[in-house]
Amino acid sequence: MKSLKASIGEMDFPLLSATVALVVLGILSIYSSGVTAEGLLVSNEYLKQLVWAVTGLILMFAVSAIDYTRIKDYTFLLYLFFMFILVYTRLFGRVVNGARSWIGVGEAGIQPSEFTKIIVILFLAKYLEGSEHENGFRRLIISFGIVLLPVGLILSQPDFGTSLVFFPILIFMIAVAGLDWRYILFILAVALSTFFLTVLPLWEKFIPASPTKFLFVLYTAPYIYYLIAVSALILALSAWGWTSYKKAYYFWIAYACLNICVSLAASVLAHKVLKEYQIMRLIVFMDPSIDPRGSGWNILQSITAIGSGGFWGKGFLQGTQSHYRYLPQQSTDFIFSIIAEEWGFLGGFAVFALFFVLLRRSAAIMRGLRDKYATYVTAGIMGMIFFHFMINAGMAMGIMPITGIPLFFLSYGGSSLWVILGAIGILLGISMRRYRA
DSSP states (O other): OHHHHHHHHTSOHHHHHHHHHHHHHHHHHHHHHTBOTTSOBOOOHHHHHHHHHHHHHHHHHHHHHSOGGGGGGGHHHHHHHHHHHHHHHHHHOEEETTEEEEEEETTEEEOHHHHHHHHHHHHHHHHHHHTTTSOHHHHHHHHHHHHHHHHHHHHTTTOHHHHHHHHHHHHHHHHHTTOOHHHHHHHHHHHHHHHHHHHHHHHHHHSSSSOOSSGGGGTSTTHHHHHHHHHHHHHHHHHHHHHHHOOHHHHHHHHHHHHHHHHHHHHHHHHHHSOHHHHHHHHTTTOGGGSTTTTTHHHHHHHHHHHHTTTTOSOTTOOSTTTTTOSTTTTTTTHHHHHHHHHHHHHHHHHHHHHHHHHHHHHHHHHTOOOHHHHHHHHHHHHHHHHHHHHHHHHHHTSSOOOOOOOTTTSSOHHHHHHHHHHHHHHHHHHHTTTOO
């Protein structure tokens, strides 16, 4: 009992308070999203979210009471189990919003890819802790492989948004693990290059006044395969030159060619897996007027809702864009737009402030840790929270592409709410045990 009281006394209450505040705000916003302009409640989503919130908070406290080191040795088995679940979901799962990413019966179901984020964080943290004395490049390759397997399975559903989340998780964790900055820069460069090459065909179709005369070789067969082959050949030669003569320019030539080769190959895969409407979502944020009644509709209505809120907002249940049903997916992807319209700049600032508290407290917990495993887990959870917030809030404001990533705590959905509350439970548990040797 004394130990329990001491643990509760060491709990991070600012982190807990910000979490509860966001959950409550999410339930209120989801309730508002179900009210029409005539004041009729046409959705019971808020009741479901309330149930998920209560059970999720129970899960959070239960997880915080478990010594996180006790599950460390089982993370590999959990990782394999969830890879099997992802394969099962891809083959037999239920299709929702164009992606076969759900399993369950009737309306009851879960999204395994959401829970996979936590499992990958736990398993990757275990590997990074146990490989501190290994070669940095080997650690990068294995870490990348740990992340790439679930990414490939999730991308095949296809669920492009969820698959993206694993890369900031990887970057945060390997950065804290002390891997060479060149590896982190490489991942960022590949991500940006792949994004550019993926949207390039539609960009040429809609953005320039006339298509260019040479960029088609970057996405049209067989030219793109020739480029991949040439890049691979130069990569092999420069790698041989580096190992033989240790000249720096050989290294950087190999570095650049590997970036080009991986980015081109990834864009080919993306074009085979992703539907055109999914790629179109990535490009309309550059100019939503390209397709104002199609892919650009969501962004235009979201920006209108946020702008109409002004400084003070229109008041709770007084929003027009949402209550007149102009705002699409308003209880999930664009829940931030409802908050900004009804609570104005102050409401949006409050959401930013609460997420800042979460990230700030996570960083404070991480700085005070003696356990490397806990440090890496905390970094992974920070990366997950940061990316979800940055992409979803940016998407609502029109400065990020639409990817279907929910806003943690606020968006409607049991899987994402349970996952983030479980993650907060892990952080609270780490915080309570942070002074352990």
